[in-house]
Amino acid sequence: MDLTHRPRRLRQDRVRDLVSETSLEPADLIAPVFVDATTDERIPIESMPGHDRVPIDGIVARVEDVLETGVEAVMLFGIPESKDPEGSRAWADDGVVQEAVRRITSETDAYVITDVCLCEYTDHGHCGPLEAELRSEGGLEDGPACEPTMTVDNDATLAALEQIVTSHARAGADMVAPSGMMDGMVGTIRSALDEAGFEHVPIMSYAAKYESAFYGPFRDAADGAPAFGNRRHYQMDPANAREAVREVRLDAEQGADVMMVKPALPYLDIISTIRREFDHPVAAYNVSGEYAMLHAAAEKGWLELEAVATESLLSIKRAGADLILTYFAEDVAQRL
């Protein structure tokens, strides 16, 4: 055969790596960790094998294990000792995340990012205080058929977010990551941090966060499932791609430093679009359901876990993510 082009030449063992377009580094990975004020012992999260809710007294050891694998950053989620309609334990200076941040930053070199949201702290599980909204299926003339439905009060939530980020920053958080999809959240948080003297603290915005069924295991882990309804009123419709560009643009205007797309694998097109349209670092959140499904299939012997985990993270990077938040962080980093 007289073939000019033989792409297989570059797939031979000794040259394959030389021409590889994408690589995974432990330094690109962020490990999510759960700190729980309601327990003195680690509680395994059933749907997320290998992950636990960790008591405050165990959080430093947990983070040291992460650092051991070469992963240098953690994303901290808190489960508070009590919940109320406003989620007030979220901004308490002696709250679970604030205390964990103080301990981790004073005893380790980890780069500590805090998730900033209210859903783990409100007793109804929504991402902010509620407002009643009247909605009518068949038009106003239906009168009595109008059903009052509850939705999150956007602007009241912004006021709470200001308090949360400043309390995290006072505790020593290196970066804050607002995840509640409230309009104006990035701008509000940026001004609150700046006014409190934390202009050096970057914001990683969950800029394009979809209303996804892949968050199921996380909601068990963090005890943050909405008690009623869903998050459609604030998280994005999975059908929309242009809207993600709009969300990211708004966050860019408001001063977000890193743009996150979440989930990752079912939204690789969004990651790739955001990479092309913006010059910010792009983060992708390989969420709890993406982790759980690979584990479940591996447990049945249907997939090889290490291989599919690495391939997943590689494809997320290839799509354009600079950073990946993933429950596989430690496993994969250890093998790199």
Ligand code: PBG
């Ligand atoms: C909300 C938050 C959620 C996740 C991260 N931050 C859950 C939600 O929006 O319901 C999900 C992460 C995952 O599934 O791994 N604070």
